Amino acid sequence: MSPRTANLAAVLRALRTGPLSRTQLAARCGVAKSAVPGLLAELARRGLIRPAGVLPGNGRPSRLVELDGEDAYALALGIEADRLSAVVTDLSGRVLAERAETVDVAAAGLQRGMDELAHLAHRVLPGPPVGVAISVPGLVDSAAAVLRFAPALRWRDAEIAGLMAARLNLPADAVAVDNEANLGALAESLTGAGELFYLSGGTAVGGGLVSGGAVLRGARGFAGEVGHIAVDPSGERCSCGRTGCLETKANLAAVLRAAAAPGDPLLDPALGVAGRVARLKDRVRYGDQRAVTAVHELGVALGVALSTVVDVLDPDVVVLGGYFAELGKWLVEPVRVELAAHAQPERHARVVASALGLEAPLRGAAHLAAERLFTDPTLAAGTEEALV
Numbered sequence: 304m305s306p307r308t309a310n311l312a313a314v315l316r317a318l319r320t321g322p323l324s325r326t327q328l329a330a331r332c333g334v335a336k337s338a339v340p341g342l343l344a345e346l347a348r349r350g351l352i353r354p355a356g357v358l359p360g361n362g363r364p365s366r367l368v369e370l371d372g373e374d375a376y377a378l379a380l381g382i383e384a385d386r387l388s389a390v391v392t393d394l395s396g397r398v399l400a401e402r403a404e405t406v407d408v409a410a411a412g413l414q415r416g417m418d419e420l421a422h423l424a425h426r427v428l429p430g431p432p433v434g435v436a437i438s439v440p441g442l443v444d445s446a447a448a449v450l451r452f453a454p455a456l457r458w459r460d461a462e463i464a465g466l467m468a469a470r471l472n473l474p475a476d477a478v479a480v481d482n483e484a485n486l487g488a489l490a491e492s493l494t495g496a497g498e499l500f501y502l503s504g505g506t507a508v509g510g511g512l513v514s515g516g517a518v519l520r521g522a523r524g525f526a527g528e529v530g531h532i533a534v535d536p537s538g539e540r541c542s543c544g545r546t547g548c549l550e551t552k553a554n555l556a557a558v559l560r561a562a563a564a565p566g567d568p569l570l571d572p573a574l575g576v577a578g579r580v581a582r583l584k585d586r587v588r589y590g591d592q593r594a595v596t597a598v599h600e601l602g603v604a605l606g607v608a609l610s611t612v613v614d615v616l617d618p619d620v621v622v623l624g625g626y627f628a629e630l631g632k633w634l635v636e637p638v639r640v641e642l643a644a645h646a647q648p649e650r651h652a653r654v655v656a657s658a659l660g661l662e663a664p665l666r667g668a669a670h671l672a673a674e675r676l677f678t679d680p681t682l683a684a685g686t687e688e689a690l691v
Contacts, residue, residue, distance in 0.1 A: 347368075498515075
């Protein structure tokens, strides 16, 4: 990357925090004030910034600029066991279009599943995207952009980034792929949550850790697999081959089985994750004892597992994401009680439900997709002359 491209990227990144003046940009980006007008002019020609009024104060007014990028599309794609989803945002993260479809992804298989996802992407995209990021439930080698294993999908060593790039006619480096819990953690970190551990609930259970503003991945990129912490040595056998893993008690199917008898409409997979969780919430809200007990026991299991996480990782906050967030009103307190009982007393992690709910991974994916342009603003060609 040339020094000028690096300076363009620094200016564009600085504007993510809000409108700034030329003087402020020079100070924040470490570039000469005399160089800022030229950088702003190029970013404006590329359609990435626009005027934003003047900075209030005495003396000569300072003109402000802000992100534009309304025509710079970031595409987030989500793959779940029973659903495919797509969201398009602009550079500021504003959602421009979104769509989801119920699909039996495991039955469809890899190639047909990717075909369906590409068709969904084409339906929501207003134009060519500046970047694409795919959220998946499984072990992801993000550096190689390969999904190593996803039990819920029955996919192994799937080069889904390359497959999607070919279907969207994009260069291979335009598509990223990451674990849905990592992306959920990334989305939460953008709210200023600090050092956080994000616990994701769905067809599987996973986690993501953000420290210093970055997702920590481990030596092979598989960090955060808390679904396989043992919480019940005499419990059920897990898909990983061990017994009593958190996932055997906390994946959505297990909780629904605990909350309802066989044949109950609550167990109908045709409702999708959101539909079944909504019905479960209604039953807990209205005092259905079986549902209340199932959700309370879920909170206890989460708290036991998270006490180990808190002892080892020492986060400022634990965020309950995925379907756990939808049940946060009833889960947060039992999780807190178990943390107090099992974690070291010096640990004081707050426990909160994600405000983003089931959408957190897609919001994180959209941010990751936009990163490609924030790293290299020259990818935006621009069509008109403009001065700021």
